[in-house]
Amino acid sequence: MEELLNIFVKSIFIDNMIFAYFLGMCSYLAVSRTVNTSVGLGFAVIFVLGFTVPINYLLENFILGRGALSWLGPQFAAVDLSFLTFIMFIAIIAAMVQLVEMIIEKLSPTLYSSLGIFLPLIAVNCAILGGSLFMQERNYANISEAISFGLGSGVGWFLAIVGIAAIREKIRYSNVPAPLRGLGITFIITGLMGIAFMSFMGIEL
């Protein structure tokens, strides 16, 4: 239990998807103009990450990894399908995103129209695929650890995008040098937020 909490907190603050690995920057920069839409996209990312990471964990451990097929019988023990991981992971992610899109369209048409093009783009949001690839690289011991990692990364991403959206709403009233307006200042603020998040480094539960 303690280990799960540790992974959760670590993936929110220390290994934050945005500030430590810069994953999902495209939608982070594009959708962070207002707090409302960024909250919506943030929840969508938490949801998709929370599902895809455990599903891909099962896929990795029971089908794709070296010797993962040994539950089928001893003759499959030497099969190594790991070169297929990219294509399988991305297929799972694309399917999950389709599902989330249909659910949101049904439950909240306003959110659906405000997210607009960015919902399908979650499929190519690096944070989602990155979550699965980090899960694969870090060899989590069991599926609950994978779930806690997926949810934690999603929450970290959510915090980052809501934070930057709030700052961008305020900064509209400030006198930023013209060539820096919009994209430039957003990059620099994100860098400063990243430095702030680095102060969490070394926290162990």
Next chain:
Amino acid sequence: MSENNSMPKENLLSPRNRKLLTDPLGKDNPINVQVLGICSVLAITVQLRTSLVMAISVVAVMGFANVIISLLRHTIPPRIRIIVQLTVIASLVILVDQILKAFVYDISRQLSVFVGLIITNCIIMGRLEAFALNNKVWPSFLDGIGNAAGYGWVLLAVGFFRELFGSGTLMGYSVIPQFMYDIGYEDNGLMILPPMALITVGIIIWVQRYKDRRLIDIS
């Protein structure tokens, strides 16, 4: 149909085709102006060497992905085009990944998950959607190479500054002479940390927009 079909005998490097190649380097740069494909720019630019390998990989994937999608553009049903595009990109990335593992294993380890993340690099998807789906093969190829090169130079620029100021080396060779250290010069450890990548890109954007006022964001 695209305009290109009406003039089949167009020269391979006609002014229009050259524009496809050069626009993304400057005023239509995928990173500084279209804001696509930021993730990898930031994460792997601690050293110039990794940046270079990454830039070459993206040029290869993007050129070929654009060619393949452009060849298939009349056969892909519009409803499932995203899956088709992802599959094409993923297959190319698997190829690149295997080649990197075979020939430059240590760099492939340093790049870790970011080779896989070329799949979700929005520049590639974005150009496939916006260009390769409606254009002939040769212009699509040029567009792919041009955009990947535009992405590559920003990558190299960020990598150059971060490695130079962060570790005092370039491509692994030390370039800051020893007497500089003797009189008290210190490497700036902050440049190696992730946040400085963001600030470096911010400054590049600042300089570019200062030079070219048309790019300034008025909103």
